[in-house]
Amino acid sequence: MRGARGRPMRRRGPGNLAVLAVALVVVGLVYAVLVPGSATGADGPQSQQIEEGRRLFAVGCSSCHGLNAEGGTNGEGHAAGPSLIGVGAAAVDFQVGTGRMPAAQPGAQVPQKPPAYSEEEIAALAAYVASLAPGPAVPPSESYDVSKVTQEEIVRGGELFRTNCTACHNFAGRGGALPHGRYAPSLMDSSPRHMYQAMLTGPQQMPVFSDAVLLPEDKRAVIAYIVALQESEDPGGLPLGRLGPVSEGLWGWLAGIGLLVLVAVWIGAKVPRTGRGRSPRGE
Known part of the structure; x- marks a missing residue:
């Protein structure tokens, strides 16, 4: 059979149809494998x-x-x-x-x-x-786990804390006042997880201590020092800045002297006064 220009027309043999069928089957299998996987990921x-x-x-x-x-x-x-x-x-x-x-x-x-x-x-x-959008992720538990820190790490954490944190939280971690009605909260009830996140993100007035500013091991050392403060007893029995018996003795002395002054004034007010220029017999 010839075409319009006299060239013989080629008939498609069964081999070409078989190749086409195999290709369609392969494409279908690939689609069946990839598309359900993507849908599963979307609903994961x-x-x-x-x-x-x-x-x-x-x-x-x-x-x-x-x-x-x-x-x-x-x-x-x-x-x-x-x-x-x-x-x-x-x-x-x-x-x-x-x-x-x-x-x-x-x-x-x-x-x-x-x-x-x-x-x-x-x-x-x-x-x-x-x-x-990308941002700091929730840190893993090993980042703030202080159960195995050494005493040297706690000491180093105390040095870092006194250098970077005491201006707001005071040296005992009890917090302090800031301008415009703001304040640095006490760290005595803070968990290691939240302390690490606070250093990582800088909430409210707190600066950000990223890993470029404070290394992860330094953050863990600071947390270990704060946990040591949380677990330690007040040296003098009362907080009062955690200065121990010195601050408590000073407070007791001032309060005691003040009380004695009030008692002296009260006693003086109770003593009867005599008029000037009058004899004791009223003459």
Whole structure:
């Protein structure tokens, strides 16, 4: 059989059809293997956790931080909550885990309180915020585990603490006042996990001590020193700056002298006074 130009037309033999069929089968198998795997990844535990965090965020956080964590206003043009894009999972775990977020009301500083979410919900919120942009991740437990630190590490942690932290938290870790109604909280009830996250993220007025500023082993040493302060007894029986009997003796001396002065004034007020120029017999 010839074509229009007189050239013989080639017929497709069974071999070509077999090759085409095999190719279609191979493409179908590859698609069947890859596509279900991708769908499974999209519906995996991590994605489910992020979706749960998104729902929790929309209910409990979006009124201040915006529906997409871009930051929000209070309706009068003033910022109600900062953007959370790029803060990372560690910041969320610290703020929500310590009960500072969600805040009951705005103020100079949000105090610590019992957390409003469970650990699973906090992890979901952290996963959602972490999915928005890269940021500091929740540190592994070995980063702040101080169960095996040596005495030398505790001493070094004390030196680092007195150099970097006492200006706000005082040398005993009991906290202190800051300008504009703010304050550095006491560290006596802080957990090692939250202390590490605070150094890593710098919440509120605290500076960020990233790994480039303070090495992970230095952070662990500082935490070990604070834990040693938490577990130690007050030298004199009462805190009073943890100066021991010296501060307690000074306080007792001042209070005692003050009490004696008050008693002397009270006794003097009770003594009857005699008029001037009059004899004892009234003559």
